[in-house]
Amino acid sequence: MNVKNILPVLCSVLCFQIPSCFGADSVAANEYLTGDQTIVSATGLFELGFYKPGQLKQLTWLESSKQWVLFWSQPGQQCEVYSYCGTFATCNQSSLPYCHCLQGFVPNSVMEWNLNDYSGGCTRKNKLICEGGKNGDKFSVSPSKVLPEHPHFVSTSTTVGECESACLRNCSCTAYAFDDNGCFVWFVDLLNMRQLADDSGKTLHIRLAASDVDVQTSSGNVKLVIGVTVGLGMGLVVAVFGLVFVIYYRQKRRFLKAAKNMQHSLARFAYRDLQSATKNFSQKLGGGGFGSVFKGILPDSTVIAAKKLERMKHAQGEKQFRAEVSTIGMIQHVNLVRLRGFCSEGSERLLVYEYMPNGSLNTHLFKRENTQILSWIVRHQIATGTARGLAYLHEKCRDCIIHCDIKPENILLDAEFCPKVADFGLAKLVGREFSRVLTTIRGTRGYLAPEWISGDAITAKADVYSYGMMLFEIVSGRRNIHITNEARLDFFPTWALTKITEGEDVLSILDPRLEGEAEKEEVMRICKLACWCIQDEESQRPSMGQVVQVLEGLLDFDMPTIPRSIQMFGGNTDSPMFFSEFSSTQYATQTTSYASATQNTTTNMNAISQL
DSSP: OOOGGGOOEEOSSSOEEEOOOSTTSOOOTTEEEOTTOEEEOTTSOEEEEEEETTEEEEEEEETTTTEEEEEEEESSSGGGSTTTTOBTEEEOTTSSSSEEEOTTEEESOHHHHHTTOOTTOEEESSOOOOOOSTTSOEEEEEEEEEOOSOOEEETTOOSHHHHHHHHHTOTTOOEEEEETTEEEEEOSOOBSEEEOSSSOSEEEEEEEOHHHHHHHHHHHHHHHHHHHHHOHHHHHHHHHHHHHHHHHHHHHHHHHHHHHSOOOSSEEOOHHHHHHHTTTTTSEEEEETTEEEEEEEOTTSOEEEEEEEOOTTSHHHHHHHHHHHHHGGGOOOTTBOOEEEEEEETTEEEEEEEOOTTOBHHHHHHOOSSOOOOOHHHHHHHHHHHHHHHHIIIIISSSEEEOSOOSGGGEEEOTTOOEEEOOOTTOEEEOTTOSOBOOOOOSOTTSOOHHHHHTOOBOTHHHHHHHHHHHHHHHHSSOSEEEOTTSOEEEHHHHHHHHHHTTOOGGGGSOGGGTTOSOHHHHHHHHHHHHHHTOSSGGGSOOHHHHHHHHTTSOOOOOOOOOHHHHHTTTOOSOGGGGGGOSOHHHHHHHHHHHHGGGOTTSOOOOOOOO
């Protein structure tokens, strides 16, 4: 039996093309397999499908035993599947279960881990303190590891002690490693770590709150004494027996479910279940051109936000639904909103997210009543977290994901005001082999980069421009564009940058509700960074990775030139009509869009989303 032709050819994030399969016993030519399908061969002897996120399996039917058995899988080992254990977890191919949280961490969702779905990863038991002294953060030693992705080399650290100090000095540092190659630190969630059975791996020092390190030391001694007392041998026998029973039961249950519906990292909800969870969609959280968002509670007491799309009769609505599922549904990051699942029944389309109790950023920036005033520290954290989320989309995913609609309305805040980039309905995926993509205009007026207006092909720098515009609003606590009662148009970026270049106190442009309570150097750095982000030429803008480095104090730069398009706003603002009088078609179109943004800043453009 020749099996060489069954290997799939990867053609996109969620799609496999199957050329042929076992001669006469084959599937249709050029048939495609997506994440929620199973392909069965003509005779019914072979089945191909996704049985884990990121893992393709082929099963063959054994008539003698009346069951499906594994014939082939890719990747071959479970620990080779990308992000199989999620963040802050390690994968051990020689143990069951494969995934284990690092010391000082617990599963994000115990229920999902009990169902053998580890993609949600782990979260800290206790927050980092980020200060020196005996109560400050400490490090847990984790040997024999395949180190996580995206390390940063610290050339100035030549000893283990210097490497540890370099990590402790930066509150964003989560771990470090030191070997013959030098000092490496990590500033992001630790991902794709593997535990090796021998000593061939590296030693990773994981940053923890001091209480987690001390508790682990104490509990380890107690467990050792108890284990010796009751008899280590008997305990191991009982543990192994129980583990084998649990694994057998879970594997059998998952196998039976797989026969009916492919397992996927996203839950597929029935419409009636979401109707019940939201009390017939009675508690509305918000809405817009896409539809409405409702609060709900699942049977396990998990609070959710269900987005009910209301334009599914149009092709655009279906495209936005699929775009969101195919982007945010397949990635995990602390600064990206988590999509828990979806519903697709008849004409009903719903997206189910984790609930964000503090709502969207625009509510706290622009509403003056019944909202909490965001301190400067919180605003800086929101700007940094949002930048990290975008940098992950642009630089760390397998395909570059351009969000295309960055604005305060699409930045959600959890209970601790940690920002989550949301609303991926207009997102665009760009393969790493391409530098830019030509697509129809999409996004929100007031945040559109000049290349959108001119019809040029776009890159991830379009998101950088939108982010820069949003930075000005985070500083000022007001919309960038405001029309006064005297029909005068105020454009905050022009006014703010003029103040800075004239040497005036930078705190004068700060949100007056903060009463000057902010670090002057940080305010100046963010305003300079915003100016850098909104340069007319995309090649002159920073990447989101550079933006993160600036906000973390790792990269410095000079004051950029004020963009020509921004300078135009300073010439004559007595009437909004002056925007149509510029000789340059490109800038006239752009500024007209800015002027009209005040009419409806919270409604998405009626743009065609092509994915």
